[in-house]
Amino acid sequence: MLREAKNELDNNEKRKRRSEQKLAQIGKQYRGTTDITHFLWVLIRDYGLDKLKEKVVKPLTGLRVAEYYGCHILRPQTEMGFEDYQMPTSLADLISAIGATPIDFSRKLDCCGFHAVYPAHDSVMQNDWLHQQRCSYRRRRLRSNSLPTLPNAT
Numbered sequence: 001m002l003r004e005a006k007n008e009l010d011n012n013e014k015r016k017r018r019s020e021q022k023l024a025q026i027g028k029q030y031r032g033t034t035d036i037t038h039f040l041w042v043l044i045r046d047y048g049l050d051k052l053k054e055k056v057v058k059p060l061t062g063l064r065v066a067e068y069y070g071c072h073i074l075r076p077q078t079e080m081g082f083e084d085y086q087m088p089t090s091l092a093d094l095i096s097a098i099g100a101t102p103i104d105f106s107r108k109l110d111c112c113g114f115h116a117v118y119p120a121h122d123s124v125m126q127n128d129w130l131h132q133q134r135c136s137y138r139r140r141r142l143r144s145n146s147l148p149t150l151p152n153a154t
Contacts, residue, residue, distance in 0.1 A: 049094065067105055085109075
């Protein structure tokens with residue numbers, strides 16, 4: 001969402017001017033110099049999986065972890081662009097780096113319902129619970145999650 005907003009401000013002069021006017025009222029300005037990123041990308045791109053592997057003291061050998069990306073870290077592809085939004089591998093690569101076994105999860109690209117948490121909290125939590133149950137049913141011990149709004153353990 002932040003990347004989309006940055007792109008909109010960087011490429012739409014009218015919106016940028018309007019935003020700059022609002023920011024000026026509180027003594028701020030928009031420069032557009034910040035790179036919007038995700039912690040997963042920082043771990044992989046900036047820190048490096050090889051370096052991470054070196055830091056692992058107790059590998060999670062035998063732990064089966066289902067990858068769950070959701071949609072915000074991958075789409076829209078034109079905004080995010082870190083990896084293929086239809087066939088992502090970053091979570092599997094990270095899971096392997098810490099010694100666990102990545103398990104493909106058929107619903108790994110499904111929306112988590114984040115947008116509806118406040119107006120439809122119960123429905124969103126039920127949806128998340130169903131994702132958790134699907135992981136448990138397939139004997140996955142954990143569901144990795146790139147979303148800060150949802151719990152991970154099953």
